[in-house]
Amino acid sequence: MLSPATPKIALSGVTKRFGPKKVLNGIDLQVGKGESLVVIGGSGTGKSVMLKCILGLLQPDSGSIRVDGQETTALRPREREKMLHKFGMLFQGAALFDSLTVWENVAFGLMQGEHMPRAQAKEIAIAKLGAVGLTPDVGELSPSELSGGMQKRVGLARAIADEPEIIFFDEPTTGLDPIMADVINELIVQCVKDLGATAVTITHDMASARKIADRIAMIYQGQIIWTGHASDIDQSGNPYVDQFVHGRAEGPIKMQIRAL
Numbered sequence: 001m002l003s004p005a006t007p008k009i010a011l012s013g014v015t016k017r018f019g020p021k022k023v024l025n026g027i028d029l030q031v032g033k034g035e036s037l038v039v040i041g042g043s044g045t046g047k048s049v050m051l052k053c054i055l056g057l058l059q060p061d062s063g064s065i066r067v068d069g070q071e072t073t074a075l076r077p078r079e080r081e082k083m084l085h086k087f088g089m090l091f092q093g094a095a096l097f098d099s100l101t102v103w104e105n106v107a108f109g110l111m112q113g114e115h116m117p118r119a120q121a122k123e124i125a126i127a128k129l130g131a132v133g134l135t136p137d138v139g140e141l142s143p144s145e146l147s148g149g150m151q152k153r154v155g156l157a158r159a160i161a162d163e164p165e166i167i168f169f170d171e172p173t174t175g176l177d178p179i180m181a182d183v184i185n186e187l188i189v190q191c192v193k194d195l196g197a198t199a200v201t202i203t204h205d206m207a208s209a210r211k212i213a214d215r216i217a218m219i220y221q222g223q224i225i226w227t228g229h230a231s232d233i234d235q236s237g238n239p240y241v242d243q244f245v246h247g248r249a250e251g252p253i254k255m256q257i258r259a260l
């Protein structure tokens with residue numbers, strides 16, 4: 001039995017290097033059930049590598065990753081596939097298949113992963129498109145006919161289609177104008193709440209982080225250097241967090257800029 005205090009996701013001492021480059025340098029992080037955690041940090045600090053380690057797309061070199069208390073770093077393929085059923089994902093750039101219609105994209109996991117009959121999967125896909133504010137006729141279009149904001153909505157509908165327990169959002173507002181970004185933020189908050197899901201979002205967008213997060217974690221040089229409630233981010237007392245939040249060039253974070 002799981003105790004209510006068991007974190008949904010728990011990383012402890014996770015390291016990952018690529019050749020000589022140490023990307024994750026002992027990540028300790030917990031996400032509670034039903035919590036929305038936003039991970040912020042500069043480009044190349046290891047945010048995506050961390051998500052890939054949780055999903056098992058990359059194997060960490062050391063450390064522990066538990067989902068619902070279960071260690072996942074040494075799962076066999078069958079067990080990993082089962083574990084992955086808990087996850088939904090909204091990729092950067094939505095990552096839709098242009099060869100499929102919009103509704104087929106949304107229903108893809110239901111038909112492929114869960115072998116649901118097409119008609120039933122279509123019904124669910126149309127309902128999920130409705131949940132993100134898209135009408136059934138949009139379902140018949142090709143993703144290439146949609147604007148970037150609509151594509152993100154479709155990606156969100158796909159991420160929630162099989163009602164996952166955990167959803168990862170990888171830079172959900174990148175490339176959107178501020179108003180559309182806010183619409184997507186609101187939809188994320190609503191969908192996560194309706195599902196009662198646990199959410200982990202990585203973003204550079206502080207407006208998005210403030211809107212989506214219960215809690216924010218900042219990653220720097222492969223470690224989590226600060227975590228706190230979203231409302232405390234302006235009083236973190238941490239100079240690295242302050243510099244990032246205010247987007248200042250001056251401060252303890254040194255960008256590695258090489259002359260071309």
Ligand SMILES: Nc1ncnc2c1ncn2[C@@H]1O[C@H](COP(=O)(O)OP(=O)(O)OP(=O)(O)O)[C@@H](O)[C@H]1O
Nearest residue numbers: 018021023041042043044045046047048049050204
């Ligand atoms: N498969 C890989 N092989 C080698 N190096 C990799 C691999 N994946 C990531 N890296 C390196 O790890 C570092 C961290 O990458 P990561 O994609 O996690 O950054 P990020 O924090 O998500 O950045 P961004 O915000 O720009 O997306 C980068 O220097 C990247 O080049």
